[in-house]
Amino acid sequence: MSGHEHRDDYGAKLGMWLFLFTELLLFGGLFLLYAVYLKRYPHEFATGGKQLNWVLGSVNTVILLTSSLAAAMAVTAIQRGEARRTVALLGGTILCAAGFMAIKYVEWSSKFGHGIYPGSEHLKAGPPGESVFFSLYFLSTGIHGLHVVIGAILLGWIAFKVRGGELHAGNNILLENGALYWHLVDLIWIFIFPLYYLIL
Amino acid sequence: MSDMQQAATSFWNDTGKTGLTSWIFSTDHKRIGLLYFYTTIGFFLVGVVLGLLLRIELMAPGRTIMGPQTYNALFTVHGVVMIFLFIIPGIPGAFGNMVMPIQIGARDVSFPRLNLLSWWLYIIGAVIILTSLFSGGGAPDTGWTFYVPFSSRTGTNVSLAVFGVFIVGFSSILTGVNFVTTIHRLRAEGMTWFRLPLFTWSLYATAWVQILATPILAITLVLVMAERVLGTGLFDPTRGGDPVMYQHLFWIYSHPAVYIMILPAMGIVSDIIPVFSRKPIFGYKMIAFSSLAIAAAGSLVWGHHMFTSGMSDTAVVVFSFLTFIVAIPSAIKVFNWISTLYKGSISLEAPMLFALSFILLFSIGGLSGLILGAAATDVHVHDTHFVVGHFHYVMFGGTGFAIFAAMHYWLPKFYGRRYREKPAIIAWGLMFTGFNVLYFTMQVLGMRGMPRRYYDYLPEFGPLNLVATVGSWILAAGLILMLVNLFRGLFWGEPFVGNPWGGATLEWSVATPPPTENFEGEPVATHGPYDFSGVKK
Numbered sequence: 001m002s003g004h005e006h007r008d009d010y011g012a013k014l015g016m017w018l019f020l021f022t023e024l025l026l027f028g029g030l031f032l033l034y035a036v037y038l039k040r041y042p043h044e045f046a047t048g049g050k051q052l053n054w055v056l057g058s059v060n061t062v063i064l065l066t067s068s069l070a071a072a073m074a075v076t077a078i079q080r081g082e083a084r085r086t087v088a089l090l091g092g093t094i095l096c097a098a099g100f101m102a103i104k105y106v107e108w109s110s111k112f113g114h115g116i117y118p119g120s121e122h123l124k125a126g127p128p129g130e131s132v133f134f135s136l137y138f139l140s141t142g143i144h145g146l147h148v149v150i151g152a153i154l155l156g157w158i159a160f161k162v163r164g165g166e167l168h169a170g171n172n173i174l175l176e177n178g179a180l181y182w183h184l185v186d187l188i189w190i191f192i193f194p195l196y197y198l199i200l
Numbered sequence: 201m202s203d204m205q206q207a208a209t210s211f212w213n214d215t216g217k218t219g220l221t222s223w224i225f226s227t228d229h230k231r232i233g234l235l236y237f238y239t240t241i242g243f244f245l246v247g248v249v250l251g252l253l254l255r256i257e258l259m260a261p262g263r264t265i266m267g268p269q270t271y272n273a274l275f276t277v278h279g280v281v282m283i284f285l286f287i288i289p290g291i292p293g294a295f296g297n298m299v300m301p302i303q304i305g306a307r308d309v310s311f312p313r314l315n316l317l318s319w320w321l322y323i324i325g326a327v328i329i330l331t332s333l334f335s336g337g338g339a340p341d342t343g344w345t346f347y348v349p350f351s352s353r354t355g356t357n358v359s360l361a362v363f364g365v366f367i368v369g370f371s372s373i374l375t376g377v378n379f380v381t382t383i384h385r386l387r388a389e390g391m392t393w394f395r396l397p398l399f400t401w402s403l404y405a406t407a408w409v410q411i412l413a414t415p416i417l418a419i420t421l422v423l424v425m426a427e428r429v430l431g432t433g434l435f436d437p438t439r440g441g442d443p444v445m446y447q448h449l450f451w452i453y454s455h456p457a458v459y460i461m462i463l464p465a466m467g468i469v470s471d472i473i474p475v476f477s478r479k480p481i482f483g484y485k486m487i488a489f490s491s492l493a494i495a496a497a498g499s500l501v502w503g504h505h506m507f508t509s510g511m512s513d514t515a516v517v518v519f520s521f522l523t524f525i526v527a528i529p530s531a532i533k534v535f536n537w538i539s540t541l542y543k544g545s546i547s548l549e550a551p552m553l554f555a556l557s558f559i560l561l562f563s564i565g566g567l568s569g570l571i572l573g574a575a576a577t578d579v580h581v582h583d584t585h586f587v588v589g590h591f592h593y594v595m596f597g598g599t600g601f602a603i604f605a606a607m608h609y610w611l612p613k614f615y616g617r618r619y620r621e622k623p624a625i626i627a628w629g630l631m632f633t634g635f636n637v638l639y640f641t642m643q644v645l646g647m648r649g650m651p652r653r654y655y656d657y658l659p660e661f662g663p664l665n666l667v668a669t670v671g672s673w674i675l676a677a678g679l680i681l682m683l684v685n686l687f688r689g690l691f692w693g694e695p696f697v698g699n700p701w702g703g704a705t706l707e708w709s710v711a712t713p714p715p716t717e718n719f720e721g722e723p724v725a726t727h728g729p730y731d732f733s734g735v736k737k
Contacts, residue, residue, distance in 0.1 A: 024415075119432065132439070
């Protein structure tokens with residue numbers, strides 16, 4: 001509406017990085033709670049952590065890392081002007097996201113099946129630290145999962161724009177920013193995974 | 201708006217679009233700024249009415265006009281509306297949007313559409329907050345701090361209100377991202393960092409606080425919702441949680457948020473004082489850096505809200521010490537403003553009167569803050585009316601009066617018409633008097649032991665409460681006079697052309713009102729923001 005075309009790719013990327021900081025800080029609040037409660041309930045956290053399925057967690061880590069690779073390759077592909085390959089790679093990323101969510105679904109429903117969910121009778125009856133652990137687990141992975149879904153939708157929308165020719169080698173900042181967002185989703189998982197599945 | 205007879209070159213009409221949709225879907229920073237202005241000032245008036253009702257209730261002991269539950273709801277809504285819907289978005293959203301891009305010589309902000317989205321998110325959040333008052337279990341009654349465990353148990357509509365605040369917080373983050381990027385990327389040729397007007401510097405520091413602090417509020421509010429809806433128990437002691445953790449998370453945001461509210465107000469004052477003293481600002485760099493210092497140090501002092509919450513003594517001492525550190529950059533600003541006035545050619549027009557009262561009222565608020573920041577004295581006045589008086593001195597006497605100063609200083613620029621000076625000064629006098637009668641009395645009441653947020657009180661507090669309530673009426677009378685005079689002037693007053701204040705910042709070099717593109721051609725900054733040598737009044 002302002003009547004002139006002003007493009008500042010560097011500025012757009014700067015803005016995206018600032019936004020990613022805010023996302024890190026959002027999860028930072030949860031990591032802070034994790035640190036405090038781990039100090040208070042080391043044994044209950046260990047018991048809780050052992051109940052998580054590290055095999056499924058590892059598979060999901062591999063899936064997310066692969067999806068990030070595909071997203072990074074999509075950026076290179078569009079810079080080379082290969083629109084079809086870009087779309088295919090973005091499709092791969094989204095497919096990985098779907099796989100990640102499917103495994104998450106399996107994990108969560110098995111926990112639900114054992115009566116483990118926030119506010120459940122099972123957790124209320126158990127030691128308090130375990131309830132804290134699983135509440136944090138569900139919140140962290142839940143909010144992360146929400147980010148996976150948002151990221152996948154974002155990349156899908158971008159893929160349509162690439163296919164329509166709106167984004168191309170000369171104008172791809174939207175794709176670069178979308179990929180940055182996806183790497184953030186990946187990065188947060190890289191912290192969640194060891195904290196909940198491995199070190200306890 | 202069509203009855204305004206301006207040259208067809210201003211942003212009011214030069215795109216040929218003047219309908220409602222050309223405003224609420226505009227990406228022009230000036231239009232968005234005015235949208236923010238009207239909506240924030242609207243919510244301010246809502247908050248004022250609630251505040252007046254609270255004062256009437258406290259006028260005499262026992263029930264005066266409402267029951268205790270209504271009272272609890274009203275002080276909660278008063279706080280939520282004033283803080284989240286007025287003060288936080290007030291200066292960056294309204295005056296930051298209107299003025300900052302012109303001050304740095306830009307045509308717009310870096311992300312104009314994101315800017316519009318910010319305003320819409322603000323409106324959506326506000327609508328959700330308002331909905332929460334009239335639906336579900338009724339208006340929240342937790343106080344604006346939403347402290348657990350009460351906020352996770354009360355039957356009132358806390359979840360929806362908290363969700364609304366979450367959305368408003370998102371809007372605040374996007375404004376912060378936008379402003380930091382804009383100030384980095386869109387400064388005109390010659391507009392070096394040390395030629396930036398101090399208002400822009402203060403917005404820059406504020407934007408960083410918005411970016412770094414607001415996400416913590418977001419996750420805290422999500423946790424409150426999870427506590428209520430899912431029963432996560434993270435703050436529930438019977439389930440292993442810790443309510444003090446909530447207070448930590450809440451204040452990690454909400455103390456820096458105080459600086460989101462006060463920093464841009466200090467920027468307004470730093471811009472107005474040199475103009476009405478006809479002198480370059482004293483200690484430009486120190487004022488600019490002190491904004492950053494306040495933003496940084498202010499992020500590390502949240503624990504001083506929790507001296508009586510059961511923290512370790514070590515934590516209390518450390519937070520108390522850090523709190524005193526913040527006083528240093530704040531005092532640097534005050535001394536530099538005073539030094540700017542020294543031997544200046546001072547003209548006491550309305551913007552200057554409001555800016556000067558900012559210095560006095562903010563200083564009273566800041567010094568009473570030290571009484572609260574020192575652990576030994578805090579335990580005596582914690583949760584009393586002394587606290588209420590203190591933060592109203594800072595937030596209303598500080599930020600509020602700075603907003604009034606900005607309204608008298610900048611709005612004529614954007615309307616091309618001005619208010620009448622004499623009623624503005626009478627209004628200022630009424631407000632200044634009423635303000636002190638109201639809030640100084642509160643501080644005395646607090647010193648004598650009257651708790652805050654109590655519906656009823658001992659009869660011995662009666663006379664002073666009556667005085668405070670009368671003060672609130674004087675304040676309200678001044679406020680009404682000010683707004684009537686201001687808006688009458690802006691729509692039907694004398695023309696405001698050229699550079700009547702004699703400002704040297706870039707916004708005074710463009711047409712009045714500015715055209716949509718702000719500048720004809722590319723602006724070049726050739727002198728500092730307070731170099732008045734070449735400025736003709």
